[in-house]
Amino acid sequence: MSRHEAGAGNWTEAIRRRAEAFTWDTLLPTEQPVYVRSVVYSFGALTLGALVVVVASGIILAANGPFWWQTPGAGVFMRGIHYWGVQAFFFFMILHLTAQFFMGSWRLGRGGTWVLGVLSFALSVVTAFTGYLSRGDFFSEWNQVQAKDAFNGAGIGGWFNVLNNGQIYGLHIAVLPAILIAFVSLHLLLVRRHGVVPPYPADNEQVERGSSR
Amino acid sequence: MRRYATDPAKYPQARFDLVKEAVISGVVVLVIVVIASLTLGEPYVKPLTIQQVANSEPVLFLQTAAHELDDTSAIAQYGPPYNNGTGSLQAIGPFHPQTILGITFPINPSEVDVLQPLAMATPLDPALKPVLSQWSHASRQRQDAWVKAYLAALPKAAVHGGAVTVPAAADGPVPAMLSALQALGSGGLMSGALDRLDPVYRYDVAPSLLFLQGTAMEQVAQKYDLLGGEWGIMHDELSYPGPWWLTPYSALYQIPPYSTSSAGDAMAAYTMLAILLVLLAVPLIPGLRDIPHKLRLYRLVWRDWYHTVEHGSDATGSHAGMDLGKHTS
Numbered sequence: 001m002s003r004h005e006a007g008a009g010n011w012t013e014a015i016r017r018r019a020e021a022f023t024w025d026t027l028l029p030t031e032q033p034v035y036v037r038s039v040v041y042s043f044g045a046l047t048l049g050a051l052v053v054v055v056a057s058g059i060i061l062a063a064n065g066p067f068w069w070q071t072p073g074a075g076v077f078m079r080g081i082h083y084w085g086v087q088a089f090f091f092f093m094i095l096h097l098t099a100q101f102f103m104g105s106w107r108l109g110r111g112g113t114w115v116l117g118v119l120s121f122a123l124s125v126v127t128a129f130t131g132y133l134s135r136g137d138f139f140s141e142w143n144q145v146q147a148k149d150a151f152n153g154a155g156i157g158g159w160f161n162v163l164n165n166g167q168i169y170g171l172h173i174a175v176l177p178a179i180l181i182a183f184v185s186l187h188l189l190l191v192r193r194h195g196v197v198p199p200y201p202a203d204n205e206q207v208e209r210g211s212s213r
Numbered sequence: 214m215r216r217y218a219t220d221p222a223k224y225p226q227a228r229f230d231l232v233k234e235a236v237i238s239g240v241v242v243l244v245i246v247v248i249a250s251l252t253l254g255e256p257y258v259k260p261l262t263i264q265q266v267a268n269s270e271p272v273l274f275l276q277t278a279a280h281e282l283d284d285t286s287a288i289a290q291y292g293p294p295y296n297n298g299t300g301s302l303q304a305i306g307p308f309h310p311q312t313i314l315g316i317t318f319p320i321n322p323s324e325v326d327v328l329q330p331l332a333m334a335t336p337l338d339p340a341l342k343p344v345l346s347q348w349s350h351a352s353r354q355r356q357d358a359w360v361k362a363y364l365a366a367l368p369k370a371a372v373h374g375g376a377v378t379v380p381a382a383a384d385g386p387v388p389a390m391l392s393a394l395q396a397l398g399s400g401g402l403m404s405g406a407l408d409r410l411d412p413v414y415r416y417d418v419a420p421s422l423l424f425l426q427g428t429a430m431e432q433v434a435q436k437y438d439l440l441g442g443e444w445g446i447m448h449d450e451l452s453y454p455g456p457w458w459l460t461p462y463s464a465l466y467q468i469p470p471y472s473t474s475s476a477g478d479a480m481a482a483y484t485m486l487a488i489l490l491v492l493l494a495v496p497l498i499p500g501l502r503d504i505p506h507k508l509r510l511y512r513l514v515w516r517d518w519y520h521t522v523e524h525g526s527d528a529t530g531s532h533a534g535m536d537l538g539k540h541t542s
Binding site for chain 2: 028029030031032033034035036037038040042045046048049050052053070076077079080081083084085087088090092094099101102103104106107111114115118119122125128129132135136137138139140141142144145146149150151152153154155156157158159161163164165166167169198199200202203204205
């Protein structure tokens with residue numbers, strides 16, 4: 001029997017094996033190590049909560065259109081939810097990122113989780129920026145004409161046209177959120193798969209090789 | 214190397230309800246955000262329109278249009294992605310990232326901003342036809358001389374109720390052309406005449422925004438402290454927080470060489486890219502990855518754990534999780 005027929009090394013088999021590793025108990029654990037006990041652990045969950053609020057309010061805004069969210073009433077209120085949701089999202093995300101740095105959360109094989117978290121942060125900055133350009137007020141106009149020089153100077157303005165509301169709005173409500181949600185989902189899956197990083201060894205513990213890396 | 218598994222014998226487990234933690238977090242954020250939106254509102258400043266500029270700053274409107282007409286405006290000389298100019302071409306040494314993608318959004322300001330709108334207005338004002346004919350049949354040198362003479366006379370113009378009277382000068386058809394353009398702007402038809410790159414849906418507003426950029430827009434931006442020297446985009450919007458997470462990026466613009474170089478934008482962008490790459494590679498960079506271990510701030514997060522391990526007492530309780538939900542089971 002060939003290697004291919006046996007399924008070993010088959011990439012579709014590999015995907016299935018990896019997916020099978022995620023049981024309900026992995027995804028929604030009923031137990032965690034005792035060291036998982038600090039308000040710091042709430043920052044990631046609060047970031048995710050803010051992302052849900054931002055996406056939900058964004059869907060409502062998109063469904064009703066730009067004129068609605070610039071007209072006093074429900075539209076302006078929902079724009080406020082979206083705006084403050086983004087403020088909360090970045091507030092908790094930066095707390096989360098800072099705390100994870102000082103906890104050395106990339107240790108013990110968790111580098112991929114760290115990379116996905118940083119990529120999610122970077123992509124969030126770009127996504128929020130396209131939102132600022134899509135609001136439709138003077139701040140949007142001003143940021144558009146200013147940002148064009150930044151993007152042109154960096155060499156991507158020839159594609160990323162901040163003066164094209166269609167492209168920027170499409171990126172803001174579909175392309176960038178889709179990639180961001182994918183990154184965040186993978187980040188969460190890796191957190192669940194690998195478990196919460198253990199503390200650095202205590203002062204009276206023998207340091208295991210590589211345990212602080 | 215896979216080393217992520219944590220040994221249950223070394224790290225005892227405690228009860229934990231992830232669903233409850235997630236629900237609590239979502240509700241906490243939702244309550245904060247709804248209260249903020251209801252009580253504080255959100256930033257919004259009505260957009261600046263060409264009509265406003267044509268009515269409130271008619272001389273500025275005419276000056277802008279004159280520079281667009283003879284291709285001496287900032288955008289006419291900008292460079293890629295709009296044209297072959299070099300006025301805003303940024304270079305880091307021999308590296309010109311701006312030229313890589315080429316001219317992908319060609320804009321000819323004299324045509325787009327002045328001549329085409331006037332041609333469209335001809336059925337409404339037939340007197341424009343001979344004026345435009347005079348312009349198009351003149352040599353380039355003659356056209357430039359007309360615009361130069363017009364721009365020299367413009368500062369002495371008299372403004373009465375929005376109507377501008379420019380002193381007589383050897384400026385050929387230029388006063389008639391730009392007066393008609395100002396009428397178009399004053400009536401609110403100008404942006405519709407400009408944004409015709411996609412003639413039906415008007416997604417691309419480059420022509421009208423590029424017409425507004427410069428003094429007209431800067432005057433409004435200055436009112437709200439939005440200029441680059443005032444931290445630009447990340448500055449507070451009215452009394453609301455702006456995108457404060459761009460602080461490191463905006464900070465670059467406040468210091469040399471970013472604040473003084475003509476390639477400041479390109480340098481700031483690539484500096485931020487370098488910082489991002491360093492942040493991504495933290496787990497691999499000796500020294501940087503060791504900072505948390507040396508600072509020992511993690512002992513605050515895991516203080517109960519270290520107390521247990523180092524002093525032998527059980528200070529961990531029986532329920533893992535964030536403090537938000539630790540008293541419920």
